[in-house]
Amino acid sequence: MLVPVTPETTSDSQQKRVLFTLVFLGSGGIERSVCNILAGLDPRRFATRLFFHHRPPPDREERLPVNTRVSWATDSYDYHRQSLPLYLWHLLRHAREADVIVAGQEGRAALLACLAGRLLGKPVVGMIHFDWGAFHREQPRRQLWGLRLLYPRMQRIVACGQDTARSFQELVPVPDGKLQVIPNFVDGDAVRAAGEAPLPDWAAPIFExxxxxxxxxxxPQKGFDVLIRAHALARQRGVDQHLLIVGVGSLEAELKALATSLGVEASVFLPGFAANPHALMRRAAVFALSSRFEGLPMVLLEALALGCPVVSTDCPSGPGELLAHGEHGVLVPVEDAPALAAALARVVTDAPWRRSLSLRARARAEDLSSERALRAWEALLASL
Structure with missing residues (x-):
């Protein structure tokens, strides 16, 4: 299946042909960051394609960037290691037509992008989204071996933040000229427009x-167990608040059981995937990021663009960098439920403090320009 491309994006034979590759179209920040880049590249200069190993879910296809051809290897959402040759074969079909291959995420996407680049003699750019100093401790050892084997062989590496680049280079020594920092970014106008949409019917009672x-x-990375414990502590102290956690994953049953064991199941809501989380975020009293580690979290950028007051763990890496070490939001230690509870309770109950944090968030969003990041991406791709 291909998403149509407008004539403007195919008429110029001097366009650089760029192929980005991802495993699937999930709901996380990695996929949003890649789609933001593709949506922002100048279509007069770049002809873009996005290749997935697995078909994008139908309910998420509207998130695909316009002016970008989209294709995939299989309609199945299940992964089997024996399917790797199939994914590589389909990737090679499209990579033959590309001038540059961009591995949009670590792991399987990077492995196959490297193989395709080596087989076809095409330059490969790798993207780094996580603080690998923290992340690799929770991963099988082969993940770290993969980083050290694959990324030095790529032509360029792009890290999403300064702290992320620093932790990566401590694990995978590469020449300075090969590793470049281009921060994640969001289209603030688009995020704010989405935030103006009405609440879905199921959410209205929660926002009472x-x-x-x-x-x-x-x-586990997201630390929602700590967030639920912090919520329970705030409720014990008399703060009448609701906790809404939007997302899907393997811990859903465990998190619901934790809320029940703490006696807060009536005030904790886990609705699963939401097509437009920005409408929910805009109306929230406070946005909480409880992660144990990050890279440069897209959802935090979106919260800032919406002017949502932010309370975040000062995890490696990203939140401290984005919040200017506490100037534009509240930072608390990782795994510290009492500190997180106190910070959230103050924002919920102190209206002047909440308004101050909202203004600081908006000011920070203005500083994090998408134009600068897109210019850096265009210069990098053009140089290859």
């Missing part, structure tokens, strides 16, 4: 009380 909102995969 002040809402602490979190958005992300229901996985």
């Amino acid at each position: 009380k002040p809402v602490v909102i979190a958005v992300g995969r229901l996985e």
Whole structure:
């Protein structure tokens, strides 16, 4: 299946042909960051294609960037290691027509992008989204071996933040000229426009009380267990708030059981995937990021663009960098439920403090220009 491309994007034979590759179109920040780049590249200069190993879910296809051809290897959403040759064969078909291959994420996408680049003699750019200093401790050792084997062989590496680049280079020594920092970014106008949409019917009762909102995969990295414990502590102290955690993942049943064991199941809501989380975030009293580690979290950029007051763990890496070490939001230690509870309770109950944080968030969003990042991406791709 191909998404149509407008005539403007195919008429110029001098366009650089760029192929980005991802495993699938999930709901996380990695996929949003890649789609933001593709949506922002100048279509007069770049002809773009986005290749997935697995078909994008129908309910997420509207997130695909316009002016970009989209294709995939299989309609199945299941992964089997024996399918790797199939993914590579389809990738090679499209990579033959490309001038540059961009591995949009670490892991399987990077492996196959490297193989395709080596077989076809095409330059490969790798993207780094995580703080690997923290992340590799939770991953099988082969993940770290893969980083050290694959990324030095790529022509360029792009890290999403300064701290992310620093931790990566401590694990994978590469020449300075090969590693470049281009921060993640969001289209602030588009995020704010989405935020103006009405609440879905299921959410209206939740917002009858002040809402602490979190958005992300229901996985250990995101620390939602700590967030639920912090919510329970705030409730014990008399703060009448609701906690809304938007996302899907393997810990859904475990997180619901934790809320029940703490006696807060009536005030904790896990609705799963939301097509437009920005409408929910805009109306929340506070956005909470409870992660144990990050890279440069897209959802935090979106919260800033919406003017949502932010309370975040000072995890490696990203939140400290984005919030200017506490100037544009509240930072608390990782794994510290009492500190997180106190910070959230203050924002929920102190209206002047909440307004101050909202203004600081908007000011920071203005500083994080998408134009500068897109110019850097265009210069990098053109140089290859």
